[in-house]
Amino acid sequence: MSIEDVTKVRKELQRGFASKKTHSIAWRKAQILALVYLVKDNIDRFDTALALDLGRSPLETHIMELGPVLNDLRVLYDGVANWAKTESAPFSMAWFLMKPQIRKEPKGVVLVISPFNYPLILSLSPVAGALAAGCTVALKPSEQTPHVSALLAELMPKYVDADVVRVVNGAVPETTKLLEYQWDHILYTGSGRVARIVLTAAAKTLSPVTTEANTFAILGGKCPAIFDTKCDLRTFVRRILWAKFVNSGQTCIAPDYAIVPKSLELAVIEEIRSVLHEFYPDGAERSSSFSKVISSHSATRLHTLLQKTGGEIICGGKVDVEARFVEPTIVRGVKGDDSLMSEYLFGPILPIVTVDDIDEAIEFVKARDHPLALYIFSTDKEVQQKIIRSTQSGAVFVNDLILHFVAHGVPFGGIGPSGSGQYKGKYTFDTFTHLRTVLVSPSWLDIILSGRYPPYSASKARK
Numbered sequence: 473m474s475i476e477d478v479t480k481v482r483k484e485l486q487r488g489f490a491s492k493k494t495h496s497i498a499w500r501k502a503q504i505l506a507l508v509y510l511v512k513d514n515i516d517r518f519d520t521a522l523a524l525d526l527g528r529s530p531l532e533t534h535i536m537e538l539g540p541v542l543n544d545l546r547v548l549y550d551g552v553a554n555w556a557k558t559e560s561a562p563f564s565m566a567w568f569l570m571k572p573q574i575r576k577e578p579k580g581v582v583l584v585i586s587p588f589n590y591p592l593i594l595s596l597s598p599v600a601g602a603l604a605a606g607c608t609v610a611l612k613p614s615e616q617t618p619h620v621s622a623l624l625a626e627l628m629p630k631y632v633d634a635d636v637v638r639v640v641n642g643a644v645p646e647t648t649k650l651l652e653y654q655w656d657h658i659l660y661t662g663s664g665r666v667a668r669i670v671l672t673a674a675a676k677t678l679s680p681v682t683t684e685a686n687t688f689a690i691l692g693g694k695c696p697a698i699f700d701t702k703c704d705l706r707t708f709v710r711r712i713l714w715a716k717f718v719n720s721g722q723t724c725i726a727p728d729y730a731i732v733p734k735s736l737e738l739a740v741i742e743e744i745r746s747v748l749h750e751f752y753p754d755g756a757e758r759s760s761s762f763s764k765v766i767s768s769h770s771a772t773r774l775h776t777l778l779q780k781t782g783g784e785i786i787c788g789g790k791v792d793v794e795a796r797f798v799e800p801t802i803v804r805g806v807k808g809d810d811s812l813m814s815e816y817l818f819g820p821i822l823p824i825v826t827v828d829d830i831d832e833a834i835e836f837v838k839a840r841d842h843p844l845a846l847y848i849f850s851t852d853k854e855v856q857q858k859i860i861r862s863t864q865s866g867a868v869f870v871n872d873l874i875l876h877f878v879a880h881g882v883p884f885g886g887i888g889p890s891g892s893g894q895y896k897g898k899y900t901f902d903t904f905t906h907l908r909t910v911l912v913s914p915s916w917l918d919i920i921l922s923g924r925y926p927p928y929s930a931s932k933a934r935k
């Protein structure tokens with residue numbers, strides 16, 4: 473798409489919104505259903521595109537994207553009629569005569585910018601939520617997943633009304649052009665660096681923004697997994713290694729690092745070695761269950777971090793930049809100021825930080841920016857509650873990881889530097905919905921309300 477086309481797309485989406493067809497709930501449901509068919513009819517093509525872009529196995533794609541996106545679409549389809557109903561304000565003796573109501577109105581023409589790591593679900597779930605809310609949408613997928621982005625651009629007009637959803641493919645120039653316009657909402661998912669660019673542009677046009685992005689200021693404000701001595705070690709190590717190495721560590725809520733009490737460290741390491749062998753018996757490099765990192769640039773970045781670490785690499789460490797392969801790597805003895813704690817890793821490297829006790833673990837987390845997710849491995853309810861009470865994060869998950877992104881009925885989003893706003897299910901609908909207050913005041917109420925009119929007098933003030 474050329475830069476000039478961006479302007480045309482925006483005008484067409486504005487016309488689509490002005491037509492008011494998006495106001496009908498039946499129409500919205502039909503569009504969401506069309507997205508379901510878009511996915512279901514083309515599962516093989518998405519499998520292939522995702523394998524080409526991310527070197528992912530189809531099973532991982534089904535677990536992490538296709539199943540969850542179909543579920544998100546079903547939730548929106550089932551919920552929209554109820555969520556869109558006008559609500560009466562809670563009864564109040566002072567106001568009920570004006571029948572105060574809250575209308576759920578679409579915000580208008582919105583923009584969804586998505587990243588490379590889960591290019592299907594992170595594009596289609598927000599788009600479907602915007603459609604559920606009655607908005608028209610421009611979707612800007614990632615240029616780093618060219619096969620998925622091209623497939624979305626090809627399929628979208630075949631399934632969904634072209635006046636209301638448009639895919640704008642391209643890179644920085646196209647996104648920059650999109651961001652010159654005022655949008656009624658922008659939902660941006662991606663890196664903290666680009667989040668700052670999006671927020672700066674949005675400030676100029678006064679476009680409201682939801683940022684699903686890590687804009688960390690303080691080193692190491694990334695998703696920690698805290699181990700307690702009371703824990704089901706075998707199960708928890710399997711869970712953390714799956715969550716860390718799925719999609720080759722390129723999951724925004726992957727556990728970034730583990731905090732382990734000194735007394736448990738050797739047992740954890742032994743278990744890690746055993747589980748890694750179980751996951752990749754012939755090594756990850758030859759395994760069809762292990763994805764590639766997105767680019768050789770990303771492989772080089774991770775390699776540099778590993779070369780600079782002051783910790784000890786106890787498993788993995790191999791990087792093949794050409795092949796975009798980074799071996800599942802565990803590093804022990806990592807300190808707070810280590811290279812591996814200096815940025816969001818977003819790759820298959822798990823640093824282990826050792827602490828004396830849970831209090832030290834809590835202090836380590838609190839000294840950093842609020843993470844998008846915090847993981848606790850403990851069978852002790854008091855320890856679980858103590859960590860939850862003492863910290864802040866987008867979400868907290870006890871004894872498991874990352875599945876909260878697909879859990880039914882809960883919002884997804886960060887806090888402070890790990891993002892602003894939330895979405896998923898009804899929360900996506902809410903994100904793209906304007907709560908419009910409506911009151912109707914009858915003329916005869918002036919019997920009571922006329923005290924507001926000048927001239928003001930002491931007798932009126934007493935009423």
Ligand code: NAD
Pocket residue numbers: 585586587588589594612613614615616642643644647648661662663664665666667669683684685686723724816818844886890891
């Ligand atoms: P990215 O920020 O590089 O790209 C995201 C989008 O921004 C893409 O569509 C891209 O075209 C656009 N973009 C890139 N540079 C731009 C520029 N200079 N001006 C305007 N637009 C620009 O992110 P990515 O590399 O595709 O994705 C990985 C990042 O996404 C990671 O940092 C990860 O943490 C984050 N992420 C966050 C969440 C979350 O919910 N918090 C979820 C998934 C991914």
